[in-house]
Amino acid sequence: MNIDAIIQKAGGVTEIAQLTGVGSEAVRKWRQSGTVPAKHWPALLHVPGITLADLNDTSEEAPSMSHASNTTRPNGATAALALADGTLLWGRGFGAHNDAAVGELCFSTGMTGYQETLTDPSFAGQIVTFTFPHIGNVGTNPEDNEAPTMAALGLVVKEDVTAPANWRSTKSLNEWLIAQGRSGISGIDTRFIARTLRDKGPQTAVLSFPRNGQIDVDALKEKARTWPGLVGMDLAKDVTQGKRHWTETVWQNQRPEKDVKRRVVALDYGAKDNILRSLVSAGCDVHVLPGTATGEEILALKPEGVFLSNGPGDPAATATYAVPAIEAVLNADVPIFGICLGHQLLARALGGSTYKLERGHRGANQPVKDITTGKVEITSQNHGFAVDEKSLPETVKVTHVSLFDGSNEGIASTVKEAFSVQYHPEASPGPTDSFYLFERFVSVMDRRANTQGTTQKAGA
Numbered sequence: 001m002n003i004d005a006i007i008q009k010a011g012g013v014t015e016i017a018q019l020t021g022v023g024s025e026a027v028r029k030w031r032q033s034g035t036v037p038a039k040h041w042p043a044l045l046h047v048p049g050i051t052l053a054d055l056n057d058t059s060e061e062a063p064s065m066s067h068a069s070n071t072t073r074p075n076g077a078t079a080a081l082a083l084a085d086g087t088l089l090w091g092r093g094f095g096a097h098n099d100a101a102v103g104e105l106c107f108s109t110g111m112t113g114y115q116e117t118l119t120d121p122s123f124a125g126q127i128v129t130f131t132f133p134h135i136g137n138v139g140t141n142p143e144d145n146e147a148p149t150m151a152a153l154g155l156v157v158k159e160d161v162t163a164p165a166n167w168r169s170t171k172s173l174n175e176w177l178i179a180q181g182r183s184g185i186s187g188i189d190t191r192f193i194a195r196t197l198r199d200k201g202p203q204t205a206v207l208s209f210p211r212n213g214q215i216d217v218d219a220l221k222e223k224a225r226t227w228p229g230l231v232g233m234d235l236a237k238d239v240t241q242g243k244r245h246w247t248e249t250v251w252q253n254q255r256p257e258k259d260v261k262r263r264v265v266a267l268d269y270g271a272k273d274n275i276l277r278s279l280v281s282a283g284c285d286v287h288v289l290p291g292t293a294t295g296e297e298i299l300a301l302k303p304e305g306v307f308l309s310n311g312p313g314d315p316a317a318t319a320t321y322a323v324p325a326i327e328a329v330l331n332a333d334v335p336i337f338g339i340c341l342g343h344q345l346l347a348r349a350l351g352g353s354t355y356k357l358e359r360g361h362r363g364a365n366q367p368v369k370d371i372t373t374g375k376v377e378i379t380s381q382n383h384g385f386a387v388d389e390k391s392l393p394e395t396v397k398v399t400h401v402s403l404f405d406g407s408n409e410g411i412a413s414t415v416k417e418a419f420s421v422q423y424h425p426e427a428s429p430g431p432t433d434s435f436y437l438f439e440r441f442v443s444v445m446d447r448r449a450n451t452q453g454t455t456q457k458a459g460a
């Protein structure tokens with residue numbers, strides 16, 4: 001919304017001046033510059049029809065290397081970001097050199113946890129824009145990785161990365177990126193990117209930070225325009241780490257250790273380490289299998305429960321091999337808990353379908369309502385696909401919903417012990433409001449073991 005539309009919504013120049021406690025002269029100045037100073041936004045948010053997004057649109061452009069400039073390369077520009085719609089943004093490269101990393105451009109609103117975000121395997125095939133302007137301030141450390149390598153193809157930030165200041169830091173973000181072989185670009189107007197993705201939906205982009213400094217703008221734009229996009233891509237098979245016995249708990253675990261541990265097979269479609277740690281902390285003995293494991297391979301481990309992990313790419317593509325395996329687990333009546341890609345795959349195995357969202361959810365402040373209790377959780381999220389509620393059969397109930405856009409955030413089968421959520425109860429980064437889901441999974445297995453125990457005793 002432009003400034004004139006905002007003035008009109010507020011009832012005119014005199015009214016807006018009164019509302020904000022400034023003189024009409026000040027309002028005229030806002031009109032000239034096209035911006036409303038942020039300190040007056042709270043007063044204007046009371047006016048029906050004016051939203052934060054509208055005011056954001058009027059705010060001054062953040063100082064950046066260039067704003068959607070298509071022609072001249074500014075002095076000092078060493079990297080560029082080309083979007084599929086023809087936009088070219090110049091910036092300063094950091095991290096490792098790469099001629100042209102191509103993938104889906106997305107943005108995350110998380111204010112902390114850039115290292116966890118960059119190593120979340122679900123970001124494979126994507127270039128992450130951080131809307132929080134200061135990235136890199138706390139450096140990197142060996143404990144905050146969610147997987148051994150960085151899955152995201154690159155990162156886009158506003159401010160240049162400065163020297164780290166944190167007692168846990170062992171490497172600067174710049175050095176760490178060099179070791180990961182990934183590039184970053186700074187000096188970018190990240191609000192412009194957020195708005196573009198908001199208004200136009202998902203966009204492919206190419207991040208170029210070439211060693212020789214030569215950037216062929218037209219070639220980059222062409223590459224961005226012709227990349228096929230994430231729809232139809234199975235990326236889980238590229239990031240799964242396969243078979244292992246996981247024993248680590250969450251960092252600074254305070255939960256008492258359980259006497260009996262429930263034997264869980266965790267299917268790794270690109271699992272974040274903190275999910276495995278959370279399962280252990282909640283009382284599971286975690287045996288990880290690759291996401292490509294068959295039903296037979298899973299059931300051969302005699303699990304008391306099966307966990308379906310998060311992961312990158314299009315769930316419809318991964319479903320080709322994952323769904324038959326999940327169906328075998330459902331048929332064997334083994335309890336299931338799924339997160340994110342695991343949620344989408346469970347929905348498909350139960351008869352539902354998935355679709356690509358116009359606006360993905362990425363950040364650590366996403367409100368979700370638990371429909372059963374009415375309680376709201378603030379959740380960590382990273383997904384671009386979603387479960388289509390209309391496609392769900394009667395035997396599946398909706399348990400959680402996004403308070404941002406009403407899309408599905410959780411389901412449960414009414415005939416099997418199987419439930420899943422679209423968000424990330426393991427946080428990392430983000431709030432831990434939803435840890436109860438790991439405990440719920442364990443209590444389902446406890447209940448099963450107890451009833452089976454009773455049955456056995458009764459039969460003996």
Ligand SMILES: NC(=O)CC[C@H](N)C(=O)O
Pocket residue numbers: 122309310311312313314315339340341342382383384385386
């Ligand atoms: N975090 C995830 O598991 C992401 C799931 C899926 N790749 C999506 O984008 O929706």
